Amino acid sequence: MTVMQHVWIVLGVLFVLLNIGAGLIWVERRMLALWQDRLGPNRAGPLGILIVLADTLKLFFKEDWVPPFADKWVFIIAPAIVVASVLMSFVVIPFAPGIVVADLNVGLLFFLAMSSIGVYSIVLGGWASNNKYALLGALRGASQMIAYEVFMGLSLMGVVMMTGSFKLTDIVEAQRDMWFFIKQPIGLVIFFIAGIAETHRLPFDIPEAESELIAGYHAEYSGMKFGMFFIGEYLGITLISAMTATIFFGGWLGPEFLPGWVWFFTKTFAFILFFILLRASLPRPRYDQLMEYGWKILLPLVLANVMITGAVLLWLKG
């Protein structure tokens, strides 16, 4: 590949991702409205799609407030970390054959490393705000995210065993005969649950539970700094959906009549819609329920999954 091709891939991937992130503002509101029997945004442009533009402009012109009681630079860095860590995770995802920013051979671990960096955005944002709600949200969010990070890594190990590689293109290629969700159903379920907890989306949005913590760790944020937490959340959904599609549903693989990237984005979009459906339908558990569910149910389950998968694979090999 030439140098220019690499540059185009880098810029193209970023362009597409930012557009998806912004577009989800509209998609989420319309879909929630559909499922809750409301109209949703419908004034600006056809089907209200220009709400994306209006919302972005509004956020840019809102007051850019750094509280005088806050820790100024940490307060500013926190929303930058969330966007940066999520965007960096996309580096290893193959969008189509050959369309990948850097096909690292530690791809899966790179993704886990970036999501462990993402914890800092919540901890630092909540701490720097110097606000009680923010601090409570930060503590809850951090303990939730670090707990589910362990299960997330372990849930993917069945796939790694079958592929023998951390490289995501190898994982996709290994699914030519059969997609991995058939062989690793428990891994898929645990990965997705951990993914919801990592992106702290409903029903696991405990760090920002509005009925008890106002807005949790970003209670003091306004303007585009709040907007970055917002976009970071949508990009996080996209990331988890893309990872699920790549690891368990064959990535770009699909019948020949459509190009690879169409299949990839179709699958990703299906999971994004599933995220939104979860938000529309499920109630929020308590903090202690979420933590106990993780340590007492998911951890034993994920260890059993690893052991049983290993035994079966070795036994089949003979």
Next chain:
Amino acid sequence: MPLLFYTSSVIAILATIMVITRYHPIHALLYLVVSFLAVAMIFLSLGAPFVAVLEVILYAGAIIVLLIFVVMMLNLGTDTATQEKQWLQPKVWIGPSLLALVLLSEMVILLMQGDNADMQVTPVEIKQVSISLYKEYIIALELAGFLLMAGIVGAAHIGKHKKKHLHRFLQEENLDAENKKMKQVEETVNN
């Protein structure tokens, strides 16, 4: 790629100096994260991507989070900062840092004089690491497992606390039980 190596090294050293000189614990920890990321880049440039990722997952992503948790919990805020300021007087640090500077300049001169041997980057396959760990070093691995076991048990006992605020039903029951005990004691005394 010497360029990547030297840039990351300089960043690592500068970040570590900042860790030592910051008065506020959270700021110091943030610089420590940068320092770990720089070390990860050094490993990456030396052809050890696995160690690089481990550096990020375990050091930057786990251990520093633990430290930040502790700082947040104890809220070592302005008091610690002023205390640090008192401790970090120039007369304390100027001697050792001057001596260290002399050593550093010696090292730089030696590096400049040495014949420009190319850095030998031999990428290590992660599979090799995996196989040697589970074949030759399996005993060490199991021992590490025991060590971690002891770590968790210790942490659990340090962090364990008796619940002070009980639910009202449980409180009532505790009171009832205590009353009963008192009555029994009284009865035995009376008898």
Next chain:
Amino acid sequence: MPGSDVNNSVLWPLLLYAAVVAFLIIAILALSYILGQHHQDKATDQPYEGGIEQTGSARLRFSAQFYLVAMLFVIFDVEAVFIMLWALGFYELGWAGYIGVSVFIVQLVVVLIYEWGIGALDFGPDEKKIMRAYRRKIKNQSV
């Protein structure tokens, strides 16, 4: 720099990508600083506490339970990394490696059972205990 291969993959697009991301973030923050409003009113500089005035400092101290979660996480994360390493060389290691990792995982499970037993994994109020106390109370009242 195209020769800077780290195990068959070209590294410089990663650095370029990181640079573009950093540029975007700085641009967004700077633009919102320039475009956004800055005003100063009576209550602008008050922390938000549900509309009332702040009571006490927000620098609260927390229970050691959160420390325990972080500690558990650090240790389980280290163990998870070892298991990931095994999963990578799974076929090459065969049954010997499987037995090795089994011993390792069994240690993990034993610790988990122990933690469970001493109640280190109970995060909230114990519902069952409370319900039992409630039932006993009802019974005593009816008698």
